[in-house]
Amino acid sequence: QITLKESGPTLVKPTQTLTLTCTFSGFSLITSGVGVGWIRQPPGKALEWLALIYWDDDKRYSPSLKNRLTITKDTSKNQVVLTVTNMDPVDTATYYCAHTETPDAFDLWGQGTLVTVSS
């Protein structure tokens, strides 16, 4: 059974760096074809894809946020970490991590974690 869970601060101040951790079980990020992505959703708004990391350490980022995002993995801990620099109130959102084995689809998602950006 595959599970994912996001963790990190619920409140960050403007200009700070956000660090989120996705801890997963039921699969390995050393298995060929496996990836973990991050997607966010501002309150009442649409989903927005942020980043993706694959088993071979290939990393992909949303072009619009590329300069602010870093995704890494720790296969020994079954974790994927996303950092977002220079946080702004518009970055207030629920942040999800999700498992993928196909180019277009995230088949299993974490419960999400709400991050609020406010001074």
Place this chain on the structure above:
Amino acid sequence: QSALTQPASVSGAPGQSITISCTGTSVGSYNLVSWYQQHPGKAPKLMIYEVSKRPSGVSNRFSGSKSGNTASLTISGLQPEDEADYYCCSYAGRSTVVFGGGTKLTVL
């Protein structure tokens, strides 16, 4: 990488069929479109991938198709529990994806 265009809302009566469209250039470029169902306060759930494939456990009332730059999700035999937000997602090249703006489905 432009967001995909979906209607803001659709509605249908129980037992009817509805179709949600999803338009964008990336849709036309790849046969890699997925659809997600999201109930309020819940994480999205994958309903369709690679345009028309259903994951195990998803009802066959849900089907997907594509023509040109537009993908479609059809839900037949509408049920009250189908009321939710629906998002399309397309592969956009270089291992990136893009989501649509979402469609709110109301079951009348």
